[in-house]
Amino acid sequence: MTKPATVDPKLLEYATSTQARYIEAIKEHGSIRAASRALGVGKSAIQDSLGRLKKAAAVRGYAPEFDLQHAVAPGQVLRGASTLYRDGQPIMQWVKTRADDVAMAEIMRAGFEAMASELPRVKPVKAPKVTNAKLANLYTLTDSHVGMLAWHRENLAPNGDWDLSIAERVLAGCFEHMVNASPAARVGIVAQLGDFLHSDGLEAKTPTSGHILDQDGRFPKVVQAALRILRRVVDFALAKHERVVVLLAEGNHDLASSVWLRAMFKALYENEPRVEVIDSELPYYVYQHGKTMIAWHHGHLKKNDQLPLLFAAQFPKVWGDTEKRYAHVGHRHHVEEKEHAGMSVIQHSTLASRDAYAARGGWMSERQCTAITYHADFxxxxxxxxxxxMLEAA
Structure with missing residues (x-):
């Protein structure tokens, strides 16, 4: 007689809502296989999810099979444990903790994947009837800083205010202008080139240096606005192009947010065969369009003149298969373009206003976005x- 499967009920304290549902189904139906049939979920998906759950619990200090019984403090992860045994029984234990960024990032990524697995999928829509198969339109939005708060009295700029509602109107409106003014290319590339969100979490500060930021509203409101904007621009592109490539790049302001944005949009458009989300943890991205190489990096880790050699080394096959090569960067909020040996590097401006920090530092740039059309051969x-x-004049 097969012994019924059991899952440690204490693991529920560390489980996502999906993992908790799996545990309850196993408890009710007696085995992972039976729970799989009842839920309509693959057996391996349940097993993989429970494996991630055990790892997450262990990082928090709970792994009874290894004599770890006590959870570490919130915000901490297990660094190591030393156990003194007598006659095979633990009699004393030393537990060391610390904030482990790598382990926390793994837990965060698993959590994002779990959330994305429950999102309702977008239904496929009809493709446009006529497009030029040789063309690809690149629509770049960079350094949008959704959630930033700027005041015209501080930046001395006409229409210099920036908040959630203004960001939503300007970003979606300018993107629609770019799409309507561009040729009917077969491929449309939505390149969100990093720093889409102004802050990266509940605290309004930069994730690496901890600089305090001017933020409009609570972070959940910022997330909702960001998702609405990106959904709208992807839908604009789908109406124009037979195939849409979506890049959601890492920026220095949204290191973690770029992770969950990629996970969510990959899940959202999972059932739309005309959408491809570039899913790369490495913050250097490429797309090959015939003999044309299109590359991206936010600009926070490498200088512009370092990028041609880096992309040649990182992506030698794409480099070798192409004759025309272009790298696109943001980060510095102004336009700059230079032709290097083998590749042109194009630095894009931002549509966002200057915040108080930029205004006081004297950094100025022309607010704009640019759509570039690439030919597969030329x-x-x-x-x-x-x-x-242009939105005001329309």
Whole structure:
């Protein structure tokens, strides 16, 4: 007689809602296989999820099979444990903890994947009837800083205010202008090039240096606005192009948020075969369009003149298969373009206003976004630039 499967009920304290549902189903039906049939979920998916749960619990200090029975403090992870045994029984234990960024990142990524698995999928929509198979339109939004609060009295700029509602109107409106002004290319690339969110969590500060940021509203409101904007721009692109490639790049302001954005949008458009989300943990990204190489990096880790050699070394096959090559960066909030040996590097401006920090530092730039059309054989063939003022004139 097969022994019924059991799962340690204490693991529920560390489980996501999906993992808790799996544990309850195993308890009710007696085995992982039976729970799999009842839930309509693959057996391996349940096993993998419970494996992640055990790892997450162990990082928090709970792994009874290894004599770890006590959870560590919130915000801490297990660094190590020393146990003194007598006659095979533990009689004394030393537990060391610390904030382990790598382990926390793994837990965070698993959590994002779990949340994404429960998102309702977008239903496929009809593709446009006529597109040019040789063309790819690149629509770049960089350093959008959704959630930033800027005041025209501090930046001395006409229309210099920036908040959640303004960001939503300007970003979606300018993107729509770019799409409408561009040729009917077969491929449309939505390149969100990093720093889409102004802050990376509940505390309004930069994730690496801890600088205090001017933020409009609570972080959940910022997340909701960011998702609405990105959903709208992807839908605009789907109406125009037969195939849509979505890049959600890592920036220095949104190191963690770029992870959950990629996980969520990959899940959202899972059932839409015309959408491809570039899923890369490495913050250097490439797309090959015929003999044209299109590359991206936010700009926070490497300088512009270092990128051609880096992309040649990181992606030698794409480099070798192409004749026209372009790298796109943001980060510095102003336009700059230079042709290097083998690759042109194009630095894009931002649509966002200057916040108080930028205004006091004297950093200025023309607010704009640019759509660039690439030909599979000839490289760049067309550009269209949009400014926020064009929305007021429309």
């Amino acid at each position: 490289g760049q063939v067309c550009r269209n630039t949009v400014t926020p003022e």
